[in-house]
Amino acid sequence: MSEIVENVNIKPTVAAYPELPAAHSRSYLATGFSRLLRRKLVLVALAIFSVITLLSYSAGWICQTIIKQDRDDIDLELLTSGFQPPVPPGTLRHLLGSDELGRDTLARLLYGGQVSLTVGFLVAAISITIGTALGLVAGYFGGKVDDFVNLLVQVILNVPALFLLILLSTYYQFNTFNLSVLIGLLAWPGLTRQVRGAVLSLRSRDYILAAKAIGVPEWRIILSHILPNVLSLMLVVVGFNVAIAIQVESALSFLGFGISVPIPSWGNMLADSQSRFTSAPWLVYAPALAIFVTVLCVFIIADGVRDAFDPQLKRL
Amino acid sequence: MQKFIIRRILYSFLLLWIVMSLSFVLVHIAPGGPERTLMANPRITQEDMDRLRESYGLNDPIWVQYWRWLSGVITFNFGISYKQNTAVIRVIGERIWPTLQLGLFSYFIGLIGIPLGIYAAKRRGRLGDNLVQVLTVVGSAMPAWWLGLMVIIILSNTVGWFPQGQGGSSVGDWLLHLLIPSALLATTFIVVFTRFVRSETLEVLSQDYVRTAHSKGLPPSLVSQRHVLRNALIPVVTLFGSFLPTVVSGALITEIIFNWPGMGRLFFESAYARDYPVVMTILLITTAFTIIGTLLADLAYAWVDPRIHYS
Numbered sequence: 001m002s003e004i005v006e007n008v009n010i011k012p013t014v015a016a017y018p019e020l021p022a023a024h025s026r027s028y029l030a031t032g033f034s035r036l037l038r039r040k041l042v043l044v045a046l047a048i049f050s051v052i053t054l055l056s057y058s059a060g061w062i063c064q065t066i067i068k069q070d071r072d073d074i075d076l077e078l079l080t081s082g083f084q085p086p087v088p089p090g091t092l093r094h095l096l097g098s099d100e101l102g103r104d105t106l107a108r109l110l111y112g113g114q115v116s117l118t119v120g121f122l123v124a125a126i127s128i129t130i131g132t133a134l135g136l137v138a139g140y141f142g143g144k145v146d147d148f149v150n151l152l153v154q155v156i157l158n159v160p161a162l163f164l165l166i167l168l169s170t171y172y173q174f175n176t177f178n179l180s181v182l183i184g185l186l187a188w189p190g191l192t193r194q195v196r197g198a199v200l201s202l203r204s205r206d207y208i209l210a211a212k213a214i215g216v217p218e219w220r221i222i223l224s225h226i227l228p229n230v231l232s233l234m235l236v237v238v239g240f241n242v243a244i245a246i247q248v249e250s251a252l253s254f255l256g257f258g259i260s261v262p263i264p265s266w267g268n269m270l271a272d273s274q275s276r277f278t279s280a281p282w283l284v285y286a287p288a289l290a291i292f293v294t295v296l297c298v299f300i301i302a303d304g305v306r307d308a309f310d311p312q313l314k315r316l
Numbered sequence: 317m318q319k320f321i322i323r324r325i326l327y328s329f330l331l332l333w334i335v336m337s338l339s340f341v342l343v344h345i346a347p348g349g350p351e352r353t354l355m356a357n358p359r360i361t362q363e364d365m366d367r368l369r370e371s372y373g374l375n376d377p378i379w380v381q382y383w384r385w386l387s388g389v390i391t392f393n394f395g396i397s398y399k400q401n402t403a404v405i406r407v408i409g410e411r412i413w414p415t416l417q418l419g420l421f422s423y424f425i426g427l428i429g430i431p432l433g434i435y436a437a438k439r440r441g442r443l444g445d446n447l448v449q450v451l452t453v454v455g456s457a458m459p460a461w462w463l464g465l466m467v468i469i470i471l472s473n474t475v476g477w478f479p480q481g482q483g484g485s486s487v488g489d490w491l492l493h494l495l496i497p498s499a500l501l502a503t504t505f506i507v508v509f510t511r512f513v514r515s516e517t518l519e520v521l522s523q524d525y526v527r528t529a530h531s532k533g534l535p536p537s538l539v540s541q542r543h544v545l546r547n548a549l550i551p552v553v554t555l556f557g558s559f560l561p562t563v564v565s566g567a568l569i570t571e572i573i574f575n576w577p578g579m580g581r582l583f584f585e586s587a588y589a590r591d592y593p594v595v596m597t598i599l600l601i602t603t604a605f606t607i608i609g610t611l612l613a614d615l616a617y618a619w620v621d622p623r624i625h626y627s
Contacts, residue, residue, distance in 0.1 A: 151330075157606075158331060158607050159335065159599070159606075160602045162568055162569075163602060167595055167596075167599060171346060250459060255572065270465075277465075277469045288462045291459055292459070295459075296453065296454070299453055299456060
């Protein structure tokens with residue numbers, strides 16, 4: 001032991017490291033959003049959806065300035081130039097061709113997008129407001145309030161939506177607005193059920209009990225403590241609601257019971273064109289692809305939100 | 317447990333009653349009644365129409381009509397169809413069997429979703445799982461009716477065959493005509509089943525008892541059989557409850573496209589002709605099926621899962 005041991009490989013001590021910066025703690029919501037934006041597929045879907053929204057809502061401007069065709073304009077130039085409508089894409093400034101009356105397909109597609117997207121957004125707005133409010137109240141307060149809300153939810157959920165909408169459309173004519181409101185009124189129970197379930201499990205958590213113990217008023221507990229934790233669930237359900245709402249509107253219009261001519265909707269564009277599939281396939285592909293791509297994007301975004309906010313999902 | 321069953325059944329009756337009353341309200345705010353088809357005829361006078369309404373009992377006070385409606389519905393007497401002048405129950409009766417055929421067949425095809433979901437869960441993150449997931453997302457985003465249209469158009473252009481209606485000539489013909497609409501209707505079932513089973517199986521696979529079974533040395537097939545499958549498939553029972561309503565209502569668009577003579581198509585035709593008794597009754601029947609389906613699913617779930625203890 002009198003020998004001095006040399007070249008002992010001593011690992012550097014903690015003090016040898018420079019001060020590491022303190023770990024930043026991020027809120028659940030911030031973590032979720034950053035995880036959401038890291039997935040390329042979701043980013044692509046968000047981008048495509050934003051482009052579709054932008055194009056559809058600026059349909060008026062685009063029609064005036066860029067393609068110089070409007071929704072209901074019957075292009076007489078076609079007839080004078082010797083073309084027999086419906087014309088294929090590429091003829092005479094009709095980027096996507098025209099239908100059998102000479103109306104530009106692209107213009108109608110953009111306006112149809114307005115219909116579908118408005119339905120989607122309005123349904124989202126209605127289900128978020130009514131659905132979350134009732135779900136929070138029913139879940140938090142329980143008792144008679146809960147029973148009443150549950151009854152309402154069950155009744156609405158049990159009625160088949162498509163049937164009811166067809167029936168109501170025979171009573172009065174639908175326009176975009178009242179159809180969206182109607183679909184929204186049929187969509188909020190789904191959200192309420194999920195929110196109520198989440199609130200039920202959150203209600204007995206320690207931090208809620210602590211807040212009650214120090215005297216935080218009930219409304220503040222609901223808004224500041226319970227609502228943020230339900231937010232991600234809400235976003236997911238609303239996302240799926242929007243996708244389904246767009247599908248319901250196009251199915252309804254396709255059957256002839258929803259938005260009807262002259263307002264173009266992707267659904268009624270498909271209905272008009274199905275008999276001409278062999279002679280004018282672009283008339284079928286354009287609206288069908290539009291519906292498919294839009295709904296797909298919404299689904300991907302909603303799926304992405306669900307995965308991003310799931311605390312148990314380990315990311316690769 | 318008994319109390320739970322009784323309470324649950326009573327609750328379903330309550331729901332049924334509310335829905336029946338709502339449908340009564342809907343009938344009465346409908347513009348036009350039995351005299352509508354006659355109004356176009358210029359020789360029908362106002363008093364003829366009043367007499368017609370009187371004979372249908374439409375001028376009685378509202379609670380009398382309500383009671384008549386309610387007692388009629390309970391005894392399956394749904395009134396007379398405006399268009400066909402026969403009992404609604406007869407009109408619907410001859411159309412219900414084709415719908416059930418379509419529904420049952422597509423449900424069986426849809427059961428493929430269960431092994432598909434398990435397969436995807438086992439290969440989570442890898443190619444198999446990703447493919448199945450893409451399939452589910454695409455399957456739910458694609459408007460099923462458009463897919464059906466495409467199939468019809470492609471078939472009629474290539475093979476020259478237009479699948480319309482029911483094939484009546486032989487069993488083979490019937491099967492052929494049944495196949496395509498059922499396959500279309502089945503896509504919804506497959507998507508739902510796959511998604512559900514996949515997430516359930518994933519949850520089970522992450523449980524401790526599965527890990528224990530593996531570490532005990534149990535061969536993977538036995539782990540699957542004895543632990544994974546049993547626990548993952550319990551909640552699938554709840555999906556069977558949605559079978560009834562989805563079949564009856566999901567078939568709506570499929571029947572219209574393929575000209576299938578079922579209840580969905582009847583609904584469409586009657587709505588077009590403003591034949592309100594028939595329309596209302598189909599709505600009522602579909603809702604009743606949904607309520608019964610949910611009830612059966614709840615009861616089955618409580619019976620199958622020994623961990624559930626309803627007080």
